[in-house]
Amino acid sequence: MAKFTQLINKSDAPVLVDFYADWCQPCHALAPIIRDVSKEYGEKLKVVKVNIDKNQQAALKYQVRSIPTLILFHKGKLLWRAAGVQGKQQLMQVIDRHVQ
Template sequence: MSKFSNLIQNSEVPVLVDFYADWCQPCHMIAPTIRSIKTKMGDKLKVIKVNSDNNQKAMMKYQVRSIPTLILFHKGKILWRNSGVLPEFELEKILSKHIN
């Protein structure tokens, strides 16, 4: 089992996966929002970034067709997903519904 699969299936806390690419301008736009969310949520949420250019298998497995795409996993199940940029307040509100 890959480190990625192990993390999203076995983490005690939800895992927010940010599928991005270095060349993607919207990905750069949402990056500060994701860093801020991670700081606010602390240990209640894990955040990992997955470079779409280097991880085609994960892109195919989770049917990521555009970037940025955010997927929230908990114990291997997808709790929420979104493609595109969201304002920080909206993302925080959505994530708070899924995090204790």
Template sequence: MNTFSDLINSDKPVLVDFFATWCGPCKALAPILKDVKAELGDNVSIIKIDVDKNQGLAEQYQVRGVPTMLLFKNGKQLWRQSGVLSKNDLVNVIKPHAV
């Protein structure tokens, strides 16, 4: 199984969604992320991290609220945002890094 650092060290953008099962906005974000994946396809990886099951990882990245999304490429954090964004906003954030 790949570790988190293996996953974010990809040469394609990796969008990490820190979420919680009890979080309403997180549920609203799920179909938006599916639409982003449908539009960008193999140019992006989208990983969902349950903060309740991965508290150490949430602490490491100082996730204080959910949903919080981080964008990585080659292990570097390129972008971070908390809250729900539209599909177009997310695509516009990811696309410049997806080659």
């Protein structure tokens, strides 16, 4: 948890956190979209996947009530969050507002 907190607080690039679970079918549908988005932005965006079954403390801290949940942070500040599968274009529009 400390490493995760440090990453979202200290990263120069915005950090997109994908809270997921292995048994979650919508999470599996979102995974290739997250991979594509990560490739598109390269070093301008950090993408972190958090398995809620293995990291319950992080899920509790950020009040993840349904999965998948995506949260965009920059220097520790929560910029955006959404639950459910997000389309690639929709996700990129949100990220574009926060990535230089």
